[in-house]
Amino acid sequence: MSRVSIKTRDDLPEALRPLWDKMTTYGAFENQAGVMAHRLPIFKHMWSLLVDLASEGLVSKRHLELALVTVSLLNKCDYCVSHHAPKLAVQGVSEEGAARLVDYKDHPELDERDKLVVEYSIAVTNNWNKTRDEIFARLRAHFSEAEIVELTWRIALCGAFNRFNDILQLEVEQGVPHSEAAE
CATH class of the missing domain: 1.20.1290.10 (AhpD-like)
Incomplete structure (x- = not known):
């Protein structure tokens, strides 16, 4: 069991919910994202980076x-x-x-x-x-x-x-x- 509770999309401010939705296209990382959501800057910047690199990445x-x-x-x-x-x-x-x-x-x-x-x-x-x-x-x-x-x-x-x-x-x-x- 996780040592920190796992937040959900509904726990996020409205402005970050579209990022959660994009995150789910990257894979089933809801537990990781849900833990990161305890600190909104971490959630926002990490998942923005990951989804951007997924769509714009140079490495195959x-x-x-x-x-x-x-x-x-x-x-x-x-x-x-x-x-x-x-x-x-x-x-x-x-x-x-x-x-x-x-x-x-x-x-x-x-x-x-x-x-x-x-x-x-x-x-x-x-x-x-x-x-x-x-x-x-x-x-x-x-x-x-x-x-x-x-x-x-x-x-x-x-x-x-x-x-x-x-x-x-x-x-x-x-x-x-x-x-x-x-x-």
Whole structure:
């Protein structure tokens, strides 16, 4: 059970209800949004950012979901793995493949670019202060600088969401298949 009560759309001021409605098009994140709604600036700015990036994002959905699932596996966030592994399946990576992303080097479902995204996600999550220029040379061969910035931001933000969701013990919403974030 969540350590903080979960607010609903009806608890929001009228002006923020359209954002809640947009949020639901992003996925079944009502528990996360409902907890964020305790602080309206957090709800407003986080969900505005997420829905804007969903509609205007430069990074492909496949690469985004590869990054988010990788980070969530590393941080053992069941909530995020449960929400993003199905989105990754839509992008062509099986449930079994998603579960073993951190073992990316010989992953049969990933191409060179996919493996680079996973490697970079691991670097940003675990080795941000020891990452060498070499990986950026490889990133530049596949991504624009704007895409690198967006990918980096989404990876770092996912780590923050992992911590937020886990410390507050957010439960996966009904109807979302529960996935374990075991490595």
